[in-house]
Amino acid sequence: MSEVILEVKHxxxxxxxxxxxxDISLEVNQGEIMAICGENGAGKSxxxxxxxxxxPHTEYDGDVYFDGKKVSFTSVRDGSACGIEMxxxxxxxxxxxxxxxxxxxxxxxxxxxxxxxxxxxxxxxxILDNLHISASPKQPAGLLNSGQLQLLSIMRAVVQKxxxxxxxxxxxxxxxxxxxxxxxxIAKLKAGGTAVIFISHKLEExxxxxxxxxxxxxxxxxxxxxxxxxxxxxLIERMVGRKLENQYPKEEAVIGDEVFxxxxxxxxxxxxxxxxxxxxxxxxxxxxxxxxxGGLVGAGRSxxxxxxxxxxxxxxxxxxxxxxxxxxxxxxxxxxxCGIGFVTEERRLTGFxxxxxxxxNLTLCILDKLPKGPIIQKAAERKIASSMFERLRIKxxxxxxxxxxxxxxxxxxxxxxxxxxEDAKILFVDEPTKGIDVxxxxxxxxxxxxxxxxxxxxxxxxxxAIELLAMSDRCIVLSEGKITGEFEGDQMTQxxxxxxAINAE
Numbered sequence: 125m126s127e128v129i130l131e132v133k134h135x136x137x138x139x140x141x142x143x144x145x146x147d148i149s150l151e152v153n154q155g156e157i158m159a160i161c162g163e164n165g166a167g168k169s170x171x172x173x174x175x176x177x178x179x180p181h182t183e184y185d186g187d188v189y190f191d192g193k194k195v196s197f198t199s200v201r202d203g204s205a206c207g208i209e210m211x212x213x214x215x216x217x218x219x220x221x222x223x224x225x226x227x228x229x230x231x232x233x234x235x236x237x238x239x240x241x242x243x244x245x246x247x248x249x250x251i252l253d254n255l256h257i258s259a260s261p262k263q264p265a266g267l268l269n270s271g272q273l274q275l276l277s278i279m280r281a282v283v284q285k286x287x288x289x290x291x292x293x294x295x296x297x298x299x300x301x302x303x304x305x306x307x308x309x310i311a312k313l314k315a316g317g318t319a320v321i322f323i324s325h326k327l328e329e330x331x332x333x334x335x336x337x338x339x340x341x342x343x344x345x346x347x348x349x350x351x352x353x354x355x356x357x358x359l360i361e362r363m364v365g366r367k368l369e370n371q372y373p374k375e376e377a378v379i380g381d382e383v384f385x386x387x388x389x390x391x392x393x394x395x396x397x398x399x400x401x402x403x404x405x406x407x408x409x410x411x412x413x414x415x416x417x418g419g420l421v422g423a424g425r426s427x428x429x430x431x432x433x434x435x436x437x438x439x440x441x442x443x444x445x446x447x448x449x450x451x452x453x454x455x456x457x458x459x460x461x462c463g464i465g466f467v468t469e470e471r472r473l474t475g476f477x478x479x480x481x482x483x484x485n486l487t488l489c490i491l492d493k494l495p496k497g498p499i500i501q502k503a504a505e506r507k508i509a510s511s512m513f514e515r516l517r518i519k520x521x522x523x524x525x526x527x528x529x530x531x532x533x534x535x536x537x538x539x540x541x542x543x544x545x546e547d548a549k550i551l552f553v554d555e556p557t558k559g560i561d562v563x564x565x566x567x568x569x570x571x572x573x574x575x576x577x578x579x580x581x582x583x584x585x586x587x588x589a590i591e592l593l594a595m596s597d598r599c600i601v602l603s604e605g606k607i608t609g610e611f612e613g614d615q616m617t618q619x620x621x622x623x624x625a626i627n628a629e
Contacts, residue, residue: 128192129154129319130175130208130288135186137170137179141521144170145184146343152288157310157320159334159351161327162363163561165519165531167343168323172290175321176210177203190288207287211278213296213559214472219266224248226265227280251279255305269422270297275306282309289313290321293559295329299420299587300622307333325561327356339363364563371562372594373569377576379597380411384464384550384581385445391424391431391605392439402428403605404441409550409581414572416596417585420625423602425585426469429552433459433466446550460489465548467539469555469585475539476527483509483523485538489546512541516571533564540571551575554585569595589621601625 130152137145145167152158160168173179175188177197188195190206197203200210217226224244225232233247234240248261255275259268265276274297281289291310295303310320310333324330330337331351339346339362346362360371391402402424409415417425431440434455444451446462453459459466468474476485486509487494494501494508509523516537520530527538536556543551553572557565572582572595586592592599593616601609601624609624611617 131189137184162340166340209281209286213293224261377412384409416599419602424605463549465543533560
């Protein structure tokens with residue numbers, strides 16, 4: 125029997141007006157992979173921040189034990205010194221620094237102020253080779269794609285030789301092959317006695333890799349089981365507190381005439397001169413249709429939408445038609461005037477304004493349509509925002525709640541609501557369920573399905589093949605910037621999708 129390396133006893137953490145953790149107790153064994161599952165807002169990240177030292181021991185009740193000894197961390201530095209490393213979902217890389225410097229940022233080899241560059245580059249190259257990343261240790265980290273950066277951020281923690289490593293949604297930006305590489309690295313950590321705490325909403329990965337699964341809900345402990353002793357349906361039921369009847373609530377919509385078309389779209393590569401990341405693609409969208417766009421990370425999916433929407437403009441080539449008429453889009457403002465909305469992949473960076481309330485974020489796109497005058501405008505804004513707040517069932521104390529205090533799923537509802545108020549007839553959604561729990565996913569799917577019944581045409585980019593096939597009426601697949609497959613009906617299978625994604629003959 126493995127020894128307990130990390131133990132949490134009766135931990136409670138309060139924020140103003142909210143109990144984020146309520147009397148949580150947990151044990152993690154040496155050399156164990158412990159998955160922690162729960163909806164957004166269940167308290168998972170709060171607990172991990174306590175374990176890593178992000179929240180000092182003076183800010184919560186209860187005790188944490190490491191190797192049988194009570195620990196009282198005051199900072200992340202204390203947690204790291206004890207042997208606990210945390211890898212967050214949000215990337216924290218210095219993009220202008222080299223790959224090598226990012227990997228060994230806190231402990232560059234050498235003596236005093238002198239860095240042993242040869243040793244640094246040799247060690248980095250070995251890691252890159254293990255990860256199958258074709259890159260130079262000396263090149264800026266910003267030249268890597270998001271999946272490669274995610275792997276490197278994890279390896280930056282691994283080189284610290286932790287005894288406990290916390291991975292928060294580690295595969296959210298990874299391709300299937302990159303996920304396999306990560307799982308191989310996790311297996312090495314386990315074999316070496318490192319305990320791995322694995323947080324993920326991808327339940328198939330949880331069952332693939334975890335030894336035990338802990339479920340949290342509403343800040344409280346629900347259960348812990350061996351992965352072999354619980355089913356996926358049982359796990360979901362414990363996470364949401366009830367049975368989830370349909371994970372993909374797509375309803376049939378009447379698909380009408382073409383509402384959007386792009387021809388000969390090419391988008392320059394963001395970091396490689398004289399190269400296109402999207403190469404001369406064309407596709408159309410019909411009223412009431414969900415057109416899925418799939419492909420591996422780096423295939424050009426997000427860049428295609430950004431190029432159409434006017435987020436990328438320099439060097440972009442395209443012809444865009446809305447309801448049969450050619451339109452010229454060189455900025456998001458022009459796209460909006462054409463009836464196109466865009467829910468971007470990185471909602472925290474481009475989806476909302478962090479310092480704003482729910483109300484202010486919901487009405488971002490319609491400020492120019494509100495009645496003039498400070499008092500009239502304020503009242504009209506709250507009335508309109510309130511209707512959308514209720515329609516989308518956003519979980520928050522009030523419209524005045526700051527958006528950063530919401531769970532990921534509720535943040536995504538606000539971003540969607542912003543475009544619903546704009547009455548967009550064409551909606552681009554890029555990874556609409558990234559980093560949100562199964563219940564919130566089902567709610568987002570339901571909203572998208574309802575929009576198609578109202579005649580909205582939706583272009584959906586997703587890395588989740590099951591999501592793509594379940595929610596799309598038709599899908600296209602990109603590989604290296606080109607369309608390598610288009611499927612609908614019985615042709616929409618995972619085998620066809622993957623064959624097109626890797627551009628296999």
